[in-house]
Amino acid sequence: MLDYALLDALVAVVQHGSFGRAAQALNVTPSAVSQRVKLLEERVGSVLVTRGQPCVATASGALLCRHTERVQLLESELGGQLPSVQSLHAPLAGDWPTMRVAVNDDSVGTWFIDAVAAFCNTRQMLLDIVIDDQDHTAQRIRDGSVQGAVTTQAEPVQGCRSTRLGRMRYRAVCSPDFHARYFADGLKRDALRRAPCVEFNPKDELQQRFIRRITRAEIAPPRHWIPHVEGFLRACANGMGWGMCPEKMVAPYLAQGTLVELSVGRPFDVELYWQSWRLSIGWLDDFSKTLRKHAAEHLD
Numbered sequence: 001m002l003d004y005a006l007l008d009a010l011v012a013v014v015q016h017g018s019f020g021r022a023a024q025a026l027n028v029t030p031s032a033v034s035q036r037v038k039l040l041e042e043r044v045g046s047v048l049v050t051r052g053q054p055c056v057a058t059a060s061g062a063l064l065c066r067h068t069e070r071v072q073l074l075e076s077e078l079g080g081q082l083p084s085v086q087s088l089h090a091p092l093a094g095d096w097p098t099m100r101v102a103v104n105d106d107s108v109g110t111w112f113i114d115a116v117a118a119f120c121n122t123r124q125m126l127l128d129i130v131i132d133d134q135d136h137t138a139q140r141i142r143d144g145s146v147q148g149a150v151t152t153q154a155e156p157v158q159g160c161r162s163t164r165l166g167r168m169r170y171r172a173v174c175s176p177d178f179h180a181r182y183f184a185d186g187l188k189r190d191a192l193r194r195a196p197c198v199e200f201n202p203k204d205e206l207q208q209r210f211i212r213r214i215t216r217a218e219i220a221p222p223r224h225w226i227p228h229v230e231g232f233l234r235a236c237a238n239g240m241g242w243g244m245c246p247e248k249m250v251a252p253y254l255a256q257g258t259l260v261e262l263s264v265g266r267p268f269d270v271e272l273y274w275q276s277w278r279l280s281i282g283w284l285d286d287f288s289k290t291l292r293k294h295a296a297e298h299l300d
Helices: 004-016 019-026 030-044 059-081 105-110 112-123 137-142 176-182 189-194 206-215 229-237 247-256 282-298
Strands: 098-103 126-131 148-151 160-174 197-199 223-225 243-246 268-277
Touching: 004 019, 004 030, 004 059, 019 030, 030 059, 098 105, 098 137, 098 282, 105 112, 105 126, 105 160, 105 229, 105 243, 105 247, 112 126, 112 282, 137 148, 137 268, 148 282, 160 176, 160 206, 160 247, 160 282, 189 206, 197 206, 197 229, 197 243, 206 243, 206 268, 229 243, 229 247, 243 247, 268 282
Parallel strands: 098 126, 098 148, 197 223
Antiparallel strands: 148 268, 160 243, 160 268
């Protein structure tokens, strides 16, 4: 039989990224957490955590984390219906349940929080958002580190449901001065090769996809790396480079003339999907329904 005190220690280490922070969350010593994880590894017969900064679950550890988190959610739901039932998971007793989801920063900065805020407030659910590129968030649910993900992957991850949320529209924008400096003669290959662009991180392929659509060629412009949605936008507005920004975010800037489009009337659309565990859990099912409903109000 699985020892859930040991499993809770494993989950805490993976969630918090270190044994020290896991110990604080569990209200025990780091030595106790280390001993519990080591004992669990001995019982399972494999390494469950790759020690580092941060600590990361191995494939076996991810499977156990996913199982434990499902049990935690089920017990939290049961506790709401039968308060007299005591949870096996001491860390969750009396606490709000936590929903950990992987979401791209553009969605968090535009529509995602608005879509789920009322649900979290009324259902007393805590939100733990893991930021990643929309083309890579599906990997987070595949490795068991999250319970749901906003992703561009339509094909369901094994053991998950996939539902289309809508289309997120992007515009290639820059400041008027930047446009005059680099694109006065039009959106040509040489101009795109010379003009700096702004990218979120090495996973961000939107700018390259836009360039390929315009030029049908592989071009490597100078790049600024700015992994923050507001900072990304400010870099474009201040003439540091051009970049692909969510339409809803840049609409006021375009109306004021603070930003201009590189290619007027040619938006770039990204289809978004919601993937979550197929296992029927009341909290997760209701969260998914709410997200799908309100995403329709924010996405095209």
